[in-house]
Amino acid sequence: MKTVNQKRMKKIAFVGALALSAFFWSCEKNEDIVANTYKLDETKSVAEWKGHLRTGYFNEGAITVQSENLTVQDGKVSGGVFTIPVSSIVNYNLPTDSVKHLLVHHLQSADFFNMAVHPNITYTITNVTSYSGTSSGSVSGANYLVNGDLTMLGKTNAVSFPAKIELNGNELKAEGTxxxxxxxxxxxxxxxxxxxxxxxxxxxxxxHLKLIGSKK
Structure with a gap:
């Protein structure tokens, strides 16, 4: 017949095993939700822009998008901040470099983005949710709705847009309009x-956002 002490020892061992199992399970769950940080390749990540006159005429170009802290958690983008330097504006469509420079300098002046006072535009992601809609003008294959705050000239407004976001190994690609x-x-x-x-x-x-990044 088992003694009282033997029964007590078995009970202690059983409780200990449960606690140890719970500990390892908790570690595994925490491992699953660890956030990874991604950095954009600023030589490939751009916001292509287009501005229209009421006649239908337009100018177009691009501006660089930078980020070193895009976070990915559980296989999904969960946050981060984009920095967009006004100094990186370029024009695509005007016929000569001198005319392009005139337009770019005007866009960087106080009439528009006032680069001397506000050298950067920023976009802070507040949350990213699944998306299966077909809103007019959204990119083909858009699978997420990106919600965030856009700051220009010291003012901040909420801006949301559908985007196609793909994670492949250590590479991140995102596109949105x-x-x-x-x-x-x-x-x-x-x-x-x-x-x-x-x-x-x-x-x-x-x-038109075109972003490419990789895990840091």
């Missing part, structure tokens, strides 16, 4: 609706 109403951030140059069509610049800027 959106419209930004510049007047919400106080960029009102040539936005008076009484202006002639050839002088009126539409408030909305078309943006």
């Amino acid at each position: 959106l419209k930004v109403d510049r007047t919400k951030w106080g960029i009102t140059y040539a936005s008076d609706p009484t202006l002639p069509d050839a002088n009126f610049i539409q408030p909305d800027i078309d943006i």
Whole structure:
């Protein structure tokens, strides 16, 4: 017959085993939710832009997008901040370098992005949710809705857009399209609706994000 002490020892051993099992299970769960950090390749990550006159004429170009702290948790982007240096604006469509420089310098002036006072535009991701919609103008295959805060000229407004986000090993790719109403951030140059069509610049800027990054 088992003694009282033997029964007590078996009970202690059983409880200890349960505790140890719970400990390792907890470690495994925590391992699963550890966030990884990704860095964008700034030579390949851009926001292509397009601005329109009311006549339909447009100028287009790109601006660099940087980030060293995009977080990926449980296989999904969960946060991060994009920095967009105003100094990196380029124009694609104008015929000569001198005309391109004139436009770029005007965009960097106080009439638009005021680079001297506000050298960077920032976008802070607040959350990313699954997306299965088909909103007009969204990229093909968009699988996530990115929600965040866009800061320009010291003002911040919420901006959301559908995006196609792919994680393949250590590589991250993201693509999305959106419209930004510049007047919400106080960029009102040539936005008076009484202006002639050839002088009126539409408030909305078309943006096409193309981002490539890798795990740090």
